[in-house]
Amino acid sequence: MGRFRGGLRCIKYLLLGFNLLFWLAGSAVIAFGLWFRFGGTIKDLSSEDKSPEYFYMGLYVLVGAGALMMAVGFFGCCGAMRESQCVLGS
Numbered sequence: 001m002g003r004f005r006g007g008l009r010c011i012k013y014l015l016l017g018f019n020l021l022f023w024l025a026g027s028a029v030i031a032f033g034l035w036f037r038f039g040g041t042i043k044d045l046s047s048e049d050k051s052p053e054y055f056y057m058g059l060y061v062l063v064g065a066g067a068l069m070m071a072v073g074f075f076g077c078c079g080a081m082r083e084s085q086c087v088l089g090s
Contacts, residue, residue: 016080023073029066033059 037059079087 012080012083016077019073019076019080021073023070023077026066026069026071026073029069030063031066033062033066037063 037056075087079085079089
């Protein structure tokens with residue numbers, strides 16, 4: 001088992017890096033959604049009266065998806081560092 005130790009360590013840090021990037025992508029998706037929602041530029045894009053309401057619902061879905069990405073990335077980072085299959089599976 002000693003000769004596989006370096007390879008397993010490499011896989012551990014690759015998994016940690018991938019989950020960290022996934023967490024950062026989730027935070028960027030949340031920031032993008034909130035910036036569009038509260039930035040004030042949406043009123044210029046809309047041509048109909050009901051258009052912003054539907055667009056806002058899409059932005060809320062985007063923020064929710066970003067929160068889910070952040071949660072998955074966070075649990076993945078914690079699971080990779082602790083080498084816990086339970087946390088990685090959740």
